[in-house]
Amino acid sequence: MNNRIQQLRKENKVTQNELADAVDVTRQTIISLENGRYNASLLLAHKIAEYFGLKIEDIFIFEENDL
Amino acid sequence: MNNRIQQLRKENKVTQNELADAVDVTRQTIISLENGRYNASLLLAHKIAEYFGLKIEDIFIFEENDL
DNA sequence: ATAAAATGTAAAGCGTGCTATACTTCAAAT
DNA sequence: ATTTGAAGTATAGCACGCTTTACATTTTAT
Numbered sequence: 001m002n003n004r005i006q007q008l009r010k011e012n013k014v015t016q017n018e019l020a021d022a023v024d025v026t027r028q029t030i031i032s033l034e035n036g037r038y039n040a041s042l043l044l045a046h047k048i049a050e051y052f053g054l055k056i057e058d059i060f061i062f063e064e065n066d067l
Numbered sequence: 068m069n070n071r072i073q074q075l076r077k078e079n080k081v082t083q084n085e086l087a088d089a090v091d092v093t094r095q096t097i098i099s100l101e102n103g104r105y106n107a108s109l110l111l112a113h114k115i116a117e118y119f120g121l122k123i124e125d126i127f128i129f130e131e132n133d134l
Numbered sequence: 135a136t137a138a139a140a141t142g143t144a145a146a147g148c149g150t151g152c153t154a155t156a157c158t159t160c161a162a163a164t
Numbered sequence: 165a166t167t168t169g170a171a172g173t174a175t176a177g178c179a180c181g182c183t184t185t186a187c188a189t190t191t192t193a194t
Contacts, residue, residue: 001110015170029152031172038151041181043068045109046129056123062113082140096182098142105181108151 002061006034008052023047069128073101075119090114 009019016034020027025044033040040048040060049056076086083101087094092111100107107115107127116123 017170025151026153027171028154032152035172039109041151042106042109042112042123042127043129043133044151046124046127046133056109057113060109060113062110066110066113084140092181093183094141095143095184099182102142108181111181 001039001063001066002036003033003040004059004061005030005048008054008059009034012052019048019051022051068106068130068133069103070100070107071126071128072097072115075121075126076101079119086115086118089118 005019009016016027016030020030023044024047029044032038045056045060049059052059072086076083083094083097087097090111091114096111099105112123112127116126119126
């Protein structure tokens, strides 16, 4: 599963630290999400979507391989 | 976090088994989700939303307590 | 009333989301 | 040139999503 977190972060000029604090996780979690090491939990996905004022499906990209 | 899975399932006359098969998890997983024992993963939430033709946020209800 | 289908409970085990800590690399600013 | 901030890597450890198996209860249909 891919996501647009890094892109949105840069568009909004937000650092990993700021985003991490805003959604209440560590910076490592944001790094790992951006670099595709694992998927967000539903709750974290929701917090991130809310932070950017978007829907979950607008940020997280579900592909065939995710089946 | 609450969800409308059971409600949607009954409205659409779908059994737990049918839904479980459709989204490729076990029946126990559906039961546990409906009874609030844990939250779905982002991927499972997406599959369930897709199954019912809805957005994730239309099915999973995020509350203040989920902070 | 009885059989079958649907829903539920319990518990052990595995993989992964997330934390915590520590160290590294690169870019920007002074 | 050196400091500072932002981004990255690595690793050990805990919590939870999900599976598996087995059994119990409730609902539906005949």
